Amino acid sequence: MATGKKSAKPTAVKPSGKRDENFFELVYQVARQIPKGRVTSYGAIAACLGTKLSARMVGWAMNGADKTRPAVPAHRVVNRVGLLSGKHHFGKPDEMEKRLKKEGIKVKDDKVVDFAKVFWDPVKELGF
DNA sequence: CGCCTGACGAAAC
C-alpha cells in the first residue's frame, strides 16, 4: 500500500467526496450476516451498531447497499413491522418481493408473512 | 451556515 489509496467509493449519496462511511460499513456488514430466508429490521441493525436512536440512518446506508461489493441483501432488511419499506428503492418494487419469496420468505401485501419467525436479530445472533 | 429531507420508531393525540 504505497499510495494507500482506498477506491472503495460506492458513490452512493456522494459521487465525489471522501467519506469513510464508517457508519454505513457497519450497517452493510451486519446486513450481510443475514442468512437466507431470514429478515431483519432497520432498528435491529441500528441497535446492533449502537445507533438504535436513529434507525433512519440504517435505511439510508442501504442507499448504497446494492452499490456495495459484495452487494448487501437490502431486500432482507425491512422495517420493524415487517413491511417492505425499501421496495420502492430497488428500482423496481417487484424485485424485493420476488427475492424474498425466492428465498422462502412469504410476502403478502408488501409485508413479510410470519415476520417474527423469519426475523433475524443481529444483536442476538451475533451475540451483541 | 442553515433548512429540509429521509428505506424508522415509538409515543402522543
Add this chain to the structure above:
DNA sequence: GGTTTCGCCAGGC
C-alpha cells in the same frame, strides 16, 4: 384504533 408529530443523525442543497 388510526393518524400525526417528535426524536435521532447525517447528508444534500
